[in-house]
Amino acid sequence: MDRNVCVIAGGMSKWGVRDGSQRDFFQEAAKACYDDNPQLNPKEIDGLLVASAYTERTSYQTHLAPLVAEYAGIKPKNICARVELLCASGSSAIILAFAMIKSGQADVVMVAGGEKLYTPQKWEVFYSELASVDHDWDGGQGLGLPPPVFAMVAKQHMAQYGTKKEHLGVVSVKNRRNSAKNPKAQFQTEVTMEEVMSGRMIVPPLTLYDCCPITDGAACIVLAVEEKAKQMTDKPLVYIRGTAQASVNNMSANMPNWTTWEALKIAAQQAYSKSKVDPKEVNVAMTHDCFTISEIIEMEDLGFCKKGEGGFFVADGQNDFGGQVPTNTDGGLLGCGHPFGGTGIRQGMEVTRQLRGDAIQQVPNATIGLTHNLSGFIAAHTVLIYGREVA
Amino acid sequence: MSTPGISILDGKYMVTMDLWPQQSKEFNQIHLFYEYLKEGRFTTTKCKDCGSEPFPPRVMCPDCYSVNLEWVDWPTIGTVIDVTEEAVGVPLGFGKPPLVHALVDLDGKKTFFVRIINCKTGELKSGDKVKLAVFDVDPVPQEFGREVVEMPRVFYAFEPVK
Numbered sequence: 001m002d003r004n005v006c007v008i009a010g011g012m013s014k015w016g017v018r019d020g021s022q023r024d025f026f027q028e029a030a031k032a033c034y035d036d037n038p039q040l041n042p043k044e045i046d047g048l049l050v051a052s053a054y055t056e057r058t059s060y061q062t063h064l065a066p067l068v069a070e071y072a073g074i075k076p077k078n079i080c081a082r083v084e085l086l087c088a089s090g091s092s093a094i095i096l097a098f099a100m101i102k103s104g105q106a107d108v109v110m111v112a113g114g115e116k117l118y119t120p121q122k123w124e125v126f127y128s129e130l131a132s133v134d135h136d137w138d139g140g141q142g143l144g145l146p147p148p149v150f151a152m153v154a155k156q157h158m159a160q161y162g163t164k165k166e167h168l169g170v171v172s173v174k175n176r177r178n179s180a181k182n183p184k185a186q187f188q189t190e191v192t193m194e195e196v197m198s199g200r201m202i203v204p205p206l207t208l209y210d211c212c213p214i215t216d217g218a219a220c221i222v223l224a225v226e227e228k229a230k231q232m233t234d235k236p237l238v239y240i241r242g243t244a245q246a247s248v249n250n251m252s253a254n255m256p257n258w259t260t261w262e263a264l265k266i267a268a269q270q271a272y273s274k275s276k277v278d279p280k281e282v283n284v285a286m287t288h289d290c291f292t293i294s295e296i297i298e299m300e301d302l303g304f305c306k307k308g309e310g311g312f313f314v315a316d317g318q319n320d321f322g323g324q325v326p327t328n329t330d331g332g333l334l335g336c337g338h339p340f341g342g343t344g345i346r347q348g349m350e351v352t353r354q355l356r357g358d359a360i361q362q363v364p365n366a367t368i369g370l371t372h373n374l375s376g377f378i379a380a381h382t383v384l385i386y387g388r389e390v391a
Numbered sequence: 392m393s394t395p396g397i398s399i400l401d402g403k404y405m406v407t408m409d410l411w412p413q414q415s416k417e418f419n420q421i422h423l424f425y426e427y428l429k430e431g432r433f434t435t436t437k438c439k440d441c442g443s444e445p446f447p448p449r450v451m452c453p454d455c456y457s458v459n460l461e462w463v464d465w466p467t468i469g470t471v472i473d474v475t476e477e478a479v480g481v482p483l484g485f486g487k488p489p490l491v492h493a494l495v496d497l498d499g500k501k502t503f504f505v506r507i508i509n510c511k512t513g514e515l516k517s518g519d520k521v522k523l524a525v526f527d528v529d530p531v532p533q534e535f536g537r538e539v540v541e542m543p544r545v546f547y548a549f550e551p552v553k
Contacts, residue, residue: 057407120396126482127408136412137447140546141492141506142485148492151475152504156494159473203477252504253446258494 004390005101006229006237008222009037010349013114015217015337016186022052022059022116023071025218029114029342030072033220040222040232042072047079047106049097051089051113051341055082057128059116068112072220078106086132087288088245088373088382089113090219090344095243095384097223107225108232111348113341114218125214133377134251143252147211149377150291151203157259157293158205160308165205167311168292169196172209174320175289175328179335181360186215186337210292215337219345221352238355240384241368241391242274247380255378264301264374264381271370272303275385279303282385283366284354285325286347288373289332295319298372299327302383326363329354344382347371351386404532410484411528415542418533421448423462428545433467433497433523436460446501467523468552469495472502474515495521495549506548514551521549 011032013025034042050065061067065080079100083093090113097109117125129144143149157163173193179185191209199207229237246266249255256262272279279302287302289295296310304325305313313319319327330336330350333343351369353359367388374381394400406413414425424447427434437444438452439459446465451458476489491507493515507515508524515521526548530541 123483126480127410127484130410130482134447138504140411141504141548142482142490143492143504144480144482147480148475148477148490149504151477152473152492152494155473155475200479202479203475251447253501255502255504 003102003104004226005098005223005240006226007240007348007352007386008224008229008233009033009040010219010221010345010352011036012184012219012342012346012349013217014184015215015339015342017118018216020116020216022055022061022114023067025114025116025216026068026112027071029112029218029220033222037222037233037235039234042074045074045108045110045222046077047097047100047109048074048076049079049093049109049111050082051084051093051111051345052082052115053084053086053089053132053340054115054117054128057131058119058125072110072112074110079109085380085382086375087290087338087340088344088375088380089341091347091371091373091382091384092245092344094221094223094240094344094348095245095382098240098243101223101225107228108222110220110222111345112218112220113345115339115341116216117214117339118216137251138377143377146377147203147206147291149252150293151206153258153297154205154293157297160259161311163296163311165197166193167296167315168205168210169193170314171289171292171295172196172334175332175334176209178329178361179331182330182336185331185335186213187331187335206291209334212290212333212338215339217337217339217342219342219349221345221348235358236356236388238352239387239390241277241387242271243384244268244270244274245380245382246270250376250379252377259297260307261297261301261374261378261381264298264372267381267383268302271383271385274391275387276391277368277385277387281368282325282370283368284329284351284363285319285327285370285372286330286332286350287327289328289334290338290374292334294374295327295332302370302372321361321363329359329361329363344371344373348384348386355386355388409531411544411546413531414544415531415533420450424448425545427462428525428547431467431523431525433465433547434462435465437463444500465500466498469497469503469521469549471515471517471519471521472496473517474507476512491515493521493549507550508548509550520552522552524548524550
């Protein structure tokens with residue numbers, strides 16, 4: 001008999017430039033997750049996967065999962081390990097938790113992700129970012145988590161498809177408007193198109209509001225096999241329908257195409273196929289808006305619009321409330337911030353809320369939701385599809 | 392050398408804080424890349440069985456999985472496709488802003504996204520030629536038994552052809 005997998009709880013710490021340590025934020029996220037579902041008894045959680053990318057570099061801590069278990073007050077008996085895929089660490093951990101439950105290796109798994117990125121001297125995080133690309137080859141070119149890379153992507157996309165700086169601006173204005181309504185988000189204020197267009201230059205054509213910030217924080221989600229989920233929550237069940245993750249290159253010199261992300265197209269196709277979902281059926285999406293141009297290309301390569309029309313699609317309001325596929329309804333990376341291991345989990349939480357019908361800004365009657373992350377030098381793409389019904 | 396806040400590390404080398412790759416034969420089986428780089432050559436490994444020329448250099452061919460490889464020279468002059476200039480967020484060790492990068496077509500071998508040095512803001516444009524530029528970086532104080540030997544290192548960027 002098929003084992004179906006549901007999300008039964010989710011919560012996050014406040015994200016931003018935070019006072020505190022990595023372990024503090026994991027406790028705050030666990031508390032928020034338990035508060036989200038008082039029917040969940042944490043003692044019944046039998047597995048833990050922890051997502052954190054910079055735990056060794058900025059917290060000098062390996063073997064993180066048992067530490068998080070101890071602090072979250074749980075005693076896993078089927079899995080207790082850390083997962084790392086930089087910006088997609090959280091989504092990777094959700095995929096593996098899904099697989100553990102689906103295959104009968106666990107029944108109730110917590111996925112917790114987060115980072116303490118701000119160090120007592122700020123230079124260190126930029127320096128550590130040189131470890132997140134191919135350190136020996138791209139790191140030596142001064143390419144960390146790299147505004148220059150996405151500036152080049154934007155320049156190429158503009159040249160090939162006529163995408164405009166104003167199109168990038170629409171993404172920042174939308175996502176900051178959404179984050180201003182999300183009390184857990186890093187940025188609590190909206191920005192106007194005028195502010196965005198006159199923002200401080202980072203790497204032309206990218207200005208300040210085109211780039212997501214550096215962020216401290218954590219998030220937790222709990223997945224359960226359907227039979228137990230029904231006993232553990234009265235809220236509508238949200239199922240994981242299908243997942244995929246693809247990589248076709250790592251070093252920049254092996255990138256097949258700068259403006260069409262081949263690995264994203266592969267991951268999306270795999271996830272749609274396993275989920276029995278067509279791109280046009282997706283009601284709400286959380287995509288990886290690390291830079292504004294990313295969200296535009298993601299609209300194209302996820303199949304929400306034609307190739308090259310992403311800029312015009314967002315400018316037409318098609319990925320905002322009332323459009324075809326409202327995207328980053330909680331503020332995305334541009335508004336919420338991006339503590340690497342936490343991001344995929346935040347996305348999973350927001351999609352869950354949208355499908356349960358209790359999001360802060362609700363997409364009416366949403367039944368299919370999608371999350372997406374890219375990671376490293378646009379070197380891997382991760383797609384998960386959630387639904388009110390199983391595939 | 393002083394390390395503020397961690398006095399016990401005074402004078403110690405930390406691989407986890409090193410910007411540059413290990414280049415000695417004890418720590419890198421493709422150390423010949425760096426030896427050739429010192430001669431101004433830009434090289435990679437070619438598979439003698441299937442003819443594949445992957446970059447970065449390998450110890451195993453990623454196409455046919457052979458370990459029967461040889462070193463080959465690649466061009467050292469390329470053509471700029473497009474340029475970026477980083478004004479904010481330049482990592483420590485890469486000088487004062489702007490940090491210039493270019494997407495460079497290396498004569499059809501690969502498209503490299505590389506750092507451009509000896510180049511002023513606004514100087515470089517699409518279609519320009521750039522050439523390999525090799526420079527010294529900090530040596531590694533490597534232990535051999537009880538002795539510590541300073542192992543010289545180099546790295547590369549590209550620069551405008553003037």
